[in-house]
Amino acid sequence: MTELERVQQLMDKYAARNYAPLPVNIVEAQGCWVWTEPGRQDAHKYLDCLSSYGALNQGYNHPRIVGAALRQIATGVTVTSRAFLNSPMADLCQLLSQVCGKEKVLLMNTGAEAVESAIKVARKWGYKVKGVADNQAKIIISADNFHGRTIAIVGFSTEAQYRDGFGPFAPGFEIIPYGDIKALKNAIDENTVAFMTEPGQGEAGVIFPPEGFLKQAYNVCKDNNVLFIADCIQSGFGRTGKMFACDWENVTPDMYILAKAMGGGYPISAVVADDNVMSVLKPGDHGSTFGGNPFCSAVALEAIKVVIDEKLPENSQKMGQYFLEELRKIKSPYVKEYRGKGLWIGIELTEKAGGARRFCEKLQKEHHILCKETHHHIIRIAPPLIITKQEVDWAITGFKAVLSA
Ligand SMILES: Cc1ncc(COP(=O)(O)O)c(C=O)c1O
Incomplete structure (x- = not known):
């Protein structure tokens, strides 16, 4: 049994079901990145684009x-x-x-x-x-x-x-x-x-x-x-x-x-x-x-x-604007609107997109990007405010693949 399976079993059996988490068990973290197995190998590394709903603006383990x-x-x-x-x-x-x-x-x-x-x-x-x-x-x-x-x-x-x-x-x-x-x-x-x-x-x-x-x-x-x-x-x-x-x-x-x-x-x-x-x-x-x-x-x-x-508001403004500009270049049949201010971005999907959850699951499984849907049809992007241009570029590749498909 993997550690993920063990945790899922325990959660199913003992934890109140007031959330529907993605199958990602975070065991280590640094900056904008988290790992799902100890040892910090790339195979288990994910970019956190949620920051605990904005609680980690300074990044993990500062x-x-x-x-x-x-x-x-x-x-x-x-x-x-x-x-x-x-x-x-x-x-x-x-x-x-x-x-x-x-x-x-x-x-x-x-x-x-x-x-x-x-x-x-x-x-x-x-x-x-x-x-x-x-x-x-x-x-x-x-x-x-x-x-x-x-x-x-x-x-x-x-x-x-x-x-x-x-x-x-x-x-x-x-x-x-x-x-x-x-x-x-x-x-x-x-x-x-x-x-x-x-x-x-x-x-x-x-x-x-x-x-x-x-x-x-x-x-x-x-x-x-x-x-x-x-x-x-x-x-x-x-x-x-x-x-x-x-x-x-x-x-x-x-x-x-x-x-x-x-x-x-x-x-x-x-x-x-x-x-x-x-x-x-x-x-x-x-x-x-x-x-x-x-x-x-x-x-x-x-x-x-x-x-x-660390002038995080300034970095948020700069990187947020860049993130949004790059997203807006993605022509997608599923997207109704890209909007945001700073590193607080919402991707509102069309009705035929079939909800944001499946996009978040795909981002996680295939592109190692962690996001969470909000209100069924919106993908919220809120990474730590220390994110760099290289990290945004890395994320954009994943969003492009998922939204254009
Ligand atoms: C705007 C706003 N107010 C209040 C809360 C509640 O905060 P907490 O979950 O720490 O009780 C949240 C949490 O997401 C929030 O986003």
Whole structure:
């Protein structure tokens, strides 16, 4: 029995079936590449064009990030709980505050937790600062959103499968079409505390709002004393070719929600906002045992510095543009549209293509490229932002073979 077969058997028998993974068992990784057998032989080597949905912008096994992790482990201090202080957390809060141009940072562990935390802060701000009547707070959300998998969050998903069988859901959310400024204006009322949106929708298939929308939405929110919350979990830390996707329109949201690449491969997330918003939280209002733990804080501190020092947003912009240009040269009967910003690219397939899954399987089996379909008919390409032109060229050969066939 191969190791892959052994793992598949164990997964079938013991793991909850909440995912449908490709038959690829990753055992080693470096930069943009992973291996499915120990020993790093070419026969078992794959180019990762998913980066754990954008959690590995710095690439696998980055020496600076690994170094930070090992140094922190060597101190013996990986978790202190928030009952005590720890140095990495303090340093990370300072860095994130500077990077975002905001005053206060709330650290959590996963993306969904940060989204939940942002919702709590926004509601409390609504009651304590804006003066919304008790239990009346409304948050406006975009259709086709993906903000995570908790009960509150799937409650405002427009994806039937994400909700099916999980009700009842929390009230207080109103859905508007993505990128629709008129709908946003119409939805705002005296109880509206926030508009939460992704500045680019990854799970929906790498979709961007009309140009100018983010700026207009920010202004509409400002005029109506409504918080503009940007979920930058997947689009952040250089993915679109800017540090944050809102930077494309020079918008600084009232609240940033960050995760994934913030930790360079380790689980940590954050809500970042100014003090007039964040100060609604008092000791005891909110918390998490592992939130702000020194291990992930030390790692994230280095991971964010790597994004800045290695100019990953710039490389994302340059390589993303090149990747997209090269893809667009592929004339394919199966492709409806190639689109993207930075190294965040979606290939939308036509109906007759028969779904994106078979293309991803072919890319994996025949060309050693790892991608994952999103929404049945879209191939998402999101490699680590350290990818080189040679690696993009290598990938293009595989895409050409699969899409032209
Ligand atoms: C935009 C966005 N928000 C929230 C989440 C949820 O993050 P997590 O899976 O860490 O809970 C994701 C994950 O894909 C995401 O892409």
